[in-house]
Amino acid sequence: MSGADASTTDARKRRSPTLRPRDAATLILVDRSGARPLVLMGRRHASHKFMPGKYVFPGGRIEPGDRRMSVAGPLDGLIEDKLMARTRRPSPGFARALALAAIRETFEETGLALGVTDHGTAPDAPDGVWRRFADTGVIPALEALDFVARAITPPGRPKRFDTRFFIADAKWIAHRTEDVVSADSELVELIWIPLDEATSLDLPNITKVILAELAEASRNGMSRFRARPFYRTINKRSVREEL
Numbered sequence: 001m002s003g004a005d006a007s008t009t010d011a012r013k014r015r016s017p018t019l020r021p022r023d024a025a026t027l028i029l030v031d032r033s034g035a036r037p038l039v040l041m042g043r044r045h046a047s048h049k050f051m052p053g054k055y056v057f058p059g060g061r062i063e064p065g066d067r068r069m070s071v072a073g074p075l076d077g078l079i080e081d082k083l084m085a086r087t088r089r090p091s092p093g094f095a096r097a098l099a100l101a102a103i104r105e106t107f108e109e110t111g112l113a114l115g116v117t118d119h120g121t122a123p124d125a126p127d128g129v130w131r132r133f134a135d136t137g138v139i140p141a142l143e144a145l146d147f148v149a150r151a152i153t154p155p156g157r158p159k160r161f162d163t164r165f166f167i168a169d170a171k172w173i174a175h176r177t178e179d180v181v182s183a184d185s186e187l188v189e190l191i192w193i194p195l196d197e198a199t200s201l202d203l204p205n206i207t208k209v210i211l212a213e214l215a216e217a218s219r220n221g222m223s224r225f226r227a228r229p230f231y232r233t234i235n236k237r238s239v240r241e242e243l
Contacts (some may be wrong), residue, residue, distance in 0.1 A: 019189050021152050021160035023094075025102035026059025028148065028214065029112070030195065031170035037195040039211075040170075042109060042187035055201040058187065060105040065126030066097040069133075072119045073097055073143040082147050082228050083164060085243040096142065102166045103140045104129050109187050111177030113138040114168055118206040139166065144172040146222065150243065151206050151214050151231040206231065 034170040041055040075083075075095060083098055084090035104232035107113050108129045115138040127135035133140075145166045153160040181190050194199065195215070199208055213229050220226065 013151065016217040018155045019157075019160045020059045021162040023098065024059060024061040024161040025098045025105065026057045026163055026165050027106045027114075027145075028057050028167040028210075029106070029170050029173075030167060032191060036241055038192040039195045039198050040110070040112075041193055041198060042181070042193055043189040043191075045184075045186060045188050046133060053202065054204050054207075055191075055198075056204065056207060058106040058124070059102060059110040060108075060155070062097050062101045063104070064199060065128060065130045066100040066104060067093055068124075068126050069100050069104070069127065069130050070139060071096070071100070072116045072139040072141045072152070074156050075142045075145065076224065078224050079145070079147045082243050086230070097103040098164050099138060099142045099166065101143050102164070103144065104133065105209075107133050107177075109185075111180035113175040113177070114144055114172045114178045115140040115174050117174050136177065140175040141172065144168045145222075147228055148217065149208070149210050149229045149231070152233070154233040154238070167214065216232075 029041075031038040040057070042058055043055050044053060077090075080092055080095045083095035084092070087094065101112050113133055113136045117137050117139075119139045121137065122130075122134040122139045125131050145168050148165040148167050150162070150164050152162045181187050195211075196209055203211075209231065217226060230241045230243050232239055232241070
């Protein structure tokens, strides 16, 4: 690292003291209906402090309502175990909340509701985004999700997240709310781009890494039993572990 780079890093750390990362989830939506798989990417508003102007997957931190929303089908047990690995308070409820956070954030940021419409209306949906989700007539279906990877934002950043990356096939999109994305919203643009071309976008480094992990897992058949990568920083070094 050059002297200038080291000075910039030190200055950033002084401005952004080490924060405990917040539990978060994001969702990779893949449309496999055509000849080439397409992945959904959203461009963040340029005024955001965290990853301004970058193309990302929809996602965000867990909220209390994610522990209370009704579902049409449970998480795969193997995925649940992977989500609970190396957590401070592992529980099936926590794993379930992570999966629901990914679905809720996707709906909030894109207007796309993942789930099924043949289970009636979700009873006692929490107020806010989940109530709007329930009003579409969709109930989340956690069996639609696979768990791809986990990554913790390095220290010294203005925001830190302990993020679990999920993936789902676009065939699970049961409702589309229009006009969610605009020049004033969190995501100002949505695009479906061929999966093998997504790295040509202006992406955060971790997004590029996760796309590479997804490509490798896809080549190997996306086995339910595969290890899931876990990226974090230990003693100022980026480390890749497996869950």
